[in-house]
Amino acid sequence: MNRDVSLSSLVCEYQHNPLGIDAPRPRFSWQLVTDRPDIMQTAWQVRVHEDGRLLWDSGRVNSDQSTHVPYGGPPLRSRQRCSWRARVWTGSVSVSAWSRAAGWETGLLQEEDWQADWIDPEGEIDPRAFKPAPFLRREFRLDAPARRARLYATAQGLYELWLNGRRVGERWMTPGWSAYHTRLEYQTYDVTHLLQPGDNALGAILGDGWWRGKLSLDSKRNSYGERLALLLQMEITLADGNRIVVGSDEQWRATSEGPIRKSDWKDGEVYDARMELPGWRLPGFDDGDWHPARVVGRDRERLVASSSPPVRRRERFTPRILTSPGGQTILDFGQNISGHVQFRAQGPAGAQVKLTHVETLGKTGEVEPAQTFLNMERLLQEVHYTLRGDGEERYAPRFTSQGFRYALLEGWPGEPRPEDFEAVAIYSDMATTGRFACSNEALNRLHGNVLWSMKGNFMDVPTDCPTRERAGWTGDAQVFARAGATLMDCAAFFSRWLRDLAAEQKADGAVPNLVPNPYHDGKGMFLVRATEGSAGWADAAIMVPWAMYQSFGDRAVLEQQYDSMRAWYDFMRRRAGKTHWLRRLSPRTLLSPARRRRLRVLQDRGYHWGEWLEPGDSFPWIFFGLVKRLLFSAPYIASAYHKHCADLMAQTADLLNRPDEARQFRDEAKAIGEAWAEEFIAADGSLKPDRQASYVRALAFDLAPAALRPKLVKQLLRKLEEADHHVGTGFLSTGMLLEVLAAEGRNDLAWKLLLQESNPSWLYAINKGATTIWETWDAVREDGSGFGSHNHYSKGVVVEFLYRRVAGIELAAPGYRRIRIQPTPGGGLTWAEGSIQTPYGEVSSSWRIEDGDFHLEVRIPPNTRAEVQLPDGSATRAVGSGRHCWSCRLEA
Numbered sequence: 071m072n073r074d075v076s077l078s079s080l081v082c083e084y085q086h087n088p089l090g091i092d093a094p095r096p097r098f099s100w101q102l103v104t105d106r107p108d109i110m111q112t113a114w115q116v117r118v119h120e121d122g123r124l125l126w127d128s129g130r131v132n133s134d135q136s137t138h139v140p141y142g143g144p145p146l147r148s149r150q151r152c153s154w155r156a157r158v159w160t161g162s163v164s165v166s167a168w169s170r171a172a173g174w175e176t177g178l179l180q181e182e183d184w185q186a187d188w189i190d191p192e193g194e195i196d197p198r199a200f201k202p203a204p205f206l207r208r209e210f211r212l213d214a215p216a217r218r219a220r221l222y223a224t225a226q227g228l229y230e231l232w233l234n235g236r237r238v239g240e241r242w243m244t245p246g247w248s249a250y251h252t253r254l255e256y257q258t259y260d261v262t263h264l265l266q267p268g269d270n271a272l273g274a275i276l277g278d279g280w281w282r283g284k285l286s287l288d289s290k291r292n293s294y295g296e297r298l299a300l301l302l303q304m305e306i307t308l309a310d311g312n313r314i315v316v317g318s319d320e321q322w323r324a325t326s327e328g329p330i331r332k333s334d335w336k337d338g339e340v341y342d343a344r345m346e347l348p349g350w351r352l353p354g355f356d357d358g359d360w361h362p363a364r365v366v367g368r369d370r371e372r373l374v375a376s377s378s379p380p381v382r383r384r385e386r387f388t389p390r391i392l393t394s395p396g397g398q399t400i401l402d403f404g405q406n407i408s409g410h411v412q413f414r415a416q417g418p419a420g421a422q423v424k425l426t427h428v429e430t431l432g433k434t435g436e437v438e439p440a441q442t443f444l445n446m447e448r449l450l451q452e453v454h455y456t457l458r459g460d461g462e463e464r465y466a467p468r469f470t471s472q473g474f475r476y477a478l479l480e481g482w483p484g485e486p487r488p489e490d491f492e493a494v495a496i497y498s499d500m501a502t503t504g505r506f507a508c509s510n511e512a513l514n515r516l517h518g519n520v521l522w523s524m525k526g527n528f529m530d531v532p533t534d535c536p537t538r539e540r541a542g543w544t545g546d547a548q549v550f551a552r553a554g555a556t557l558m559d560c561a562a563f564f565s566r567w568l569r570d571l572a573a574e575q576k577a578d579g580a581v582p583n584l585v586p587n588p589y590h591d592g593k594g595m596f597l598v599r600a601t602e603g604s605a606g607w608a609d610a611a612i613m614v615p616w617a618m619y620q621s622f623g624d625r626a627v628l629e630q631q632y633d634s635m636r637a638w639y640d641f642m643r644r645r646a647g648k649t650h651w652l653r654r655l656s657p658r659t660l661l662s663p664a665r666r667r668r669l670r671v672l673q674d675r676g677y678h679w680g681e682w683l684e685p686g687d688s689f690p691w692i693f694f695g696l697v698k699r700l701l702f703s704a705p706y707i708a709s710a711y712h713k714h715c716a717d718l719m720a721q722t723a724d725l726l727n728r729p730d731e732a733r734q735f736r737d738e739a740k741a742i743g744e745a746w747a748e749e750f751i752a753a754d755g756s757l758k759p760d761r762q763a764s765y766v767r768a769l770a771f772d773l774a775p776a777a778l779r780p781k782l783v784k785q786l787l788r789k790l791e792e793a794d795h796h797v798g799t800g801f802l803s804t805g806m807l808l809e810v811l812a813a814e815g816r817n818d819l820a821w822k823l824l825l826q827e828s829n830p831s832w833l834y835a836i837n838k839g840a841t842t843i844w845e846t847w848d849a850v851r852e853d854g855s856g857f858g859s860h861n862h863y864s865k866g867v868v869v870e871f872l873y874r875r876v877a878g879i880e881l882a883a884p885g886y887r888r889i890r891i892q893p894t895p896g897g898g899l900t901w902a903e904g905s906i907q908t909p910y911g912e913v914s915s916s917w918r919i920e921d922g923d924f925h926l927e928v929r930i931p932p933n934t935r936a937e938v939q940l941p942d943g944s945a946t947r948a949v950g951s952g953r954h955c956w957s958c959r960l961e962a
């Protein structure tokens with residue numbers, strides 16, 4: 071037996087010992103751990119047991135696959151609890167010991183498994199009014215201790231559950247946000263330890279949440295329904311073998327006379343502690359004045375098991391307490407986050423504390439009423455708390471979250487002390503996988519800010535910002551997906567979001583701007599509804615699955631999404647050639663059959679957000695661009711994305727064994743590329759509009775014939791010079807800018823842009839004290855005025871350059887199966903180090919420069935290989951797993 075290799079990080083469907091999953095053939099991944107160099111797996115074996123009985127033995131399978139190995143045993147039933155182990159061969163004869171056992175449990179796989187009914191706790195309601203959060207409870211008896219108990223729960227709205235006075239699970243904002251009208255997720259909890267023989271009490275609180283609370287820019291309400299409801303089923307096996315099911319049914323009692331008087335994701339919470347219901351979570355509480363909950367049907371069709379990482383409360387911050395020039399008391403938590411403030415207070419009954427959460431202070435250092443875009447309405451983000459008055463009171467809001475760094479404190483009884491407050495960051499709890507540090511502190515801060523913008527915008531759904539809109543803007547996710555996958559393990563997060571994207575797609579394949587789409591019913595913000603199918607946004611349907619496949623090597627996400635990818639691609643196909651009337655009737659078109667031919671393959675219709683928020687593109691100019699693109703479309707951008715998607719579709723079809731389709735996509739990519747070049751590239755390589763983004767996009771998407779490429783590069787360099795080496799791109803091309811320069815051998819310019827400190831640049835924001843990534847380049851101008859949100863991750867894609875080029879870690883095959891190490895020192899850095907937790911284990915690269923010598927140390931995980939390119943231009947070295955060190959001389 072091979073004692074040098076062991077297995078760790080055993081995960082099933084990306085989770086450690088998941089509970090209540092519904093994948094019909096769950097997939098296993100493991101990592102090899104060894105001190106020995108150059109280790110490759112040559113074969114694997116998995117055994118699955120259920121109650122000590124062998125369910126599946128794969129036998130020895132000669133393969134190096136160590137990620138996403140599908141279960142191959144008999145079909146799984148509901149509630150099935152399985153354990154699995156693996157062992158691997160790393161040579162022809164030597165086999166590792168069996169790994170320790172890991173487990174998984176299936177959820178309720180059939181609709182009939184649900185015996186419980188949906189219950190509605192409210193009486194007559196006014197759909198337009200804000201309503202108090204309903205409380206629900208039910209008692210039951212157990213004649214024996216519980217041996218095993220599972221609770222399956224979901225809601226229309228948000229739910230929080232309590233069993234015998236203890237909170238069920240640590241998840242927050244359950245059941246999460248999905249395309250509720252087609253997919254509603256339920257969660258599974260192990261509640262064995264919360265039960266007791268004798269009387270038990272189960273309690274629930276419901277919040278408006280995404281179901282009927284304010285959503286998106288126009289704060290649309292009741293997007294999925296006007297009434298809240300709870301569905302829950304607890305299945306208990308007693309020590310004596312008896313089985314008991316306690317579900318939501320007509321025996322539940324409810325009240326709306328609890329302390330949460332209003333709860334809204336965007337607005338905040340109004341809480342009156344005088345209305346608390348002491349003991350309601352415990353058995354024996356007198357709920358005589360509560361009313362029976364109403365059974366409202368048995369709809370289970372939309373139910374699916376929750377598959378993305380749970381939203382949890384994570385980092386905590388204690389504030390500095392400031393007094394503004396105007397006398398405001400302001401809590402400064404030092405970091406812009408998405409989450410809430412919890413506090414403890416002591417004071418007279420009826421005293422009212424108010425917290426107003428904001429990202430920034432105004433010019434004079436005061437908290438100003440938060441402006442929303444277009445002033446559509448005031449962004450509240452307020453918490454109102456009325457004291458009980460009987461000693462120390464502790465409070466944390468529940469069904470809401472705020473995007474903030476500061477909070478204005480009003481009505482505090484007595485002198486506020488920092489230790490009475492705590493800001494808690496709340497987000498989808500994904501492991502941090504990327505680490506980066508270097509000798510330039512500003513770059514380290516930039517990296518940290520991007521991570522915080524990711525945390526601030528990954529609350530079950532990838533949002534644009536955690537304040538103004540909080541919406542699943544597809545373009546933002548498209549731009550950021552690859553960078554996000556380096557920073558955090560978001561494979562399950564995105565694979566689940568992509569299911570919602572597919573579910574939200576229109577019959578003609580159009581992808582809505584927002585996923586989940588609050589406007590799925592065709593009501594609400596006309597501008598957002600009428601602009602579906604935008605290049606760079608709708609392309610998330612193709613580009614995000616591809617980014618996930620690249621980052622995690624999981625082909626299943628492409629299989630899962632293929633129909634959706636194709637539907638969106640076909641939409642573009644049909645749109646191609648629908649020439650805009652202005653161009654159709656232009657003499658240039660009428661007189662040239664060649665032009666008519668090429669217009670037939672180009673995208674010339676539809677609204678496109680365009681490059682979006684290039685420097686200077688702020689109020690009111692942003693609206694001119696918007697109207698211009700509404701009237702004239704943006705063919706040079708839309709056709710570029712069509713070509714790029716055709717390339718990705720061709721590669722996807724190849725992978726999924728669809729050679730005919732692949733050939734067709736490839737032919738189309740070629741035809742679009744040629745037409746694009748003829749239509750948009752002038753003989754001197756210049757493009758219209760003559761902007762950095764146009765050149766970056768054309769180079770990144772390979773739109774220029776080889777002969778013209780150097781000319782385009784030259785034009786890009788001219789644009790950079792004109793901008794005095796300031797970044798000039800917006801949402802779509804910023805992430806490609808430095809990479810394009812590096813690929814063209816102009817690392818020096820990439821460094822110049824990266825280290826630029828005046829506006830517009832990444833470090834400008836750092837110098838202005840930003841703790842997250844801004845939506846616009848100048849969210850804070852020199853004169854203190856500003857425009858845009860302070861927490862939009864899109865421009866944070868620059869971290870890819872830090873990993874790929876500075877630390878020099880690049881994937882050479884999907885999932886980092888093969889790795890390229892290619893550090894490119896520059897920018898005056900004396901050292902840098904980066905690491906990424908890949909599906910195979912950690913890859914790291916760290917370098918330092920001493921007396922003109924470059925020293926590099928890399929670690930390559932087992933079961934992968936790497937090519938290493940030193941910055942002196944010497945030959946590439948091919949290495950296996952383990953630690954490797956090199957030195958070389960740098961040119962002076």
Ligand code: BGC
Nearest residue numbers: 534539543545546679682862
């Ligand atoms: C959002 C963006 C979004 C954009 C569409 C904005 O209001 O905040 O992040 O992608 O609209 O261009």
